[in-house]
Amino acid sequence: MNSSLVNKYNIPGPRYTSYPTVPFWDESGFSAEKWKHSVIRSFQESNDEEGISLYIHLPFCEQLCTFCACHKRITKQHSVETPYLETVLKEWDLYLKLFEKKPKIKELHLGGGTPTFFSPANLKILLEGIFSKSEIAEYPEFSFEGHPNNTTKEHLQTLYDLGFRRCSFGVQDYDPQVQKAINRIQPFENVEQVTRWAREIGYTSVSHDLVFGLPFHTWEKMEFTIRKTLELRPDRLAFYSYAHVPWIKGVGQRGFDENDLPSGDEKRKLYENGKVLLEQLGYKEVGMDHFALEHDDLYQSMINGKIHRNFMGYTSSKTQLMVGLGMSAISDSWYAFAQNEKTVEAYQKRVEQGEIPVIKGHILNNEDLIIRKHILNLMCRLRTTWNSETVFPELPLALGALKEMENDGLVELSENSITITEQGRAFTRNVAMTFDLRMMRNQPETRIFSMTI
Incomplete structure (x- = not known):
């Protein structure tokens, strides 16, 4: 280039x-009541075949990765799991009161944070609580994000039994110097193991997330990571540009000197060279930042003109209503956006008071x-x-x-x-x-x- x-x-x-985009939301024209009215309107307009989408934000992580700009809570205390999930289920009940009939769930994604911070048993309690008051679409699309260091075979089997067929694992990079800089020490063997387990169990789409432009990145290191990834041949890849926004996320993204980051020109070469290598090995570029093998439904949805983009990223189908549950989760009714309280405590307090815990939003004109x-x-x-x-x-x-x-x-x-x-x-x-x-x-x-x- x-x-x-x-x-x-x-x-x-x-x-x-x-x-x-979120920084340009007109919060002065937003209210919780207007948000609820937009949800009701969208739900009424959605046909049974389309259904709705759910995004559930599970914010806890055991350690801080210094490249991460997500809303998270760092803790090793797993006693936080049960009270948090109880709050999520109560929030879901608040949305159910707005619907005139049982919602049909077409799409569901567990994001974070680290969803696999939660035990398989607790994830089962959460999802069975959601499903017991809903209908499931004939061909649902359920996915979750897993950390290769703590995703167990029991996690994978439990979620598979609940209808999940897609999982994504955050690889980021395999180079030891890069891993140390971003505080994400993660052996290739761990990724290999969870990928093999997922395929043995029957997951139809395994995705790996790679990030280019991290500290100390060179093409040699990026090529090493891509070639190691391709030994496992995931069905799809997210190939993200590192978003360096320390002015928003504070100390979390200051775990290295900014002089350690590749320049704009160097960073772009990482992507261009990576793209060429991925395409040589059979991957097709999908939208922006994503690649997939031809059999994967993300690529097929692009070919068929059905690909969609929302706060969960690229998806292979569209629903008009997407409800976000959990701390900081963002919802989309097509006519409005709303974001939940950004701390665990504020989120739990609002839900316990019987309020849908939105803190800000935007009504689209x-x-x-x-x-x-x-x-x-x-x-x-x-x-x-x-x-x-x-x-x-x-x-x-x-x-x-x-x-x-x-x-x-x-x-x-x-x-x-x-x-x-x-x-x-x-x-x-x-x-x-x-x-x-x-x-x-x-x-x-x-x-x-x-x-x-």
Whole structure:
């Protein structure tokens, strides 16, 4: 890739798991009552075949990984498990009161934190509590994130028996120097073991998460990690750019000197070289930051035009309503977003008081809905079109910025469409930013996003 393009477009920008992005939510127009009304509306509009999605945030970790920007609580005290899960089930009951009938769960994801911090028995109690008051779709998509160091065969079997068929393991990197810098000491043998167990049990999709741009990263180290990963041949891979945001997460991301991080140009080469290697070995790029083998349903959903993106990342199907349960979880009713209290104590207190524990959110107006569709199209299909009903006031301004990108070979423009080229795929976030009216109109005075490249 042309290094001048990297230097030109390597600017802070959102990852677009939503529009508007969280920093540009209009909290003044949000209330818990408006949120509940949007949930009821969305649930009523969802057909039985589509169902709803659930994201359950399990925030506890036994140690701090210094690359992590997630909302988590570090503790070795497993006595926290039961009271937390009891609160999650009570929160679910609060949502059930809004529904006119039993919800049909199409998609469910356990994220964190470290979901496998919780014992298999406690995870079974949580999920059976959720399922006992719900219906399950005919072809559900249940997944969880597992830490290779503490995921047991019992975890995998218990969740499989409850309907889970996809698991993802956070690998990040196999180089000892990199692992030490990010406080994530994790032998290859542990990843190999949990991957083998998952396949023996019958999981149909095993995913590994890799991160490029970590401290001390060189191509030699990145290549070593990719080749070790490919010995296990996971069905899909997330190949994420390290988001260095210590101004948001404080000391957690200060476990190394910033001079130890690769430059923008060096970081992009890690991705470009990694992409070439992955494609040579049979992986297909899906959307942004993801790769999959051709048989995996994420790749198939992209080919069939059904891929979707939300706060859980890329998913192989879309539901209009996604309910987030647990501390800091974000929900999406399509018409509104809402985020829960960000500390365990505040979250538990609100639920015990009989309140859906949302702390902030955003009600989307008609313009937001138009822009949301455009950005979703770009992120999922690398293309969007417009007509008289989907234009917006700043479209000429956006086209001006896109014209420059067209000159750089990143996009192709027609009278009523934009298509991101193969070279432009690496700059998808930059292309989406040209449609981001909320950010255009309210340029942040301080840096709030990681670099796009």
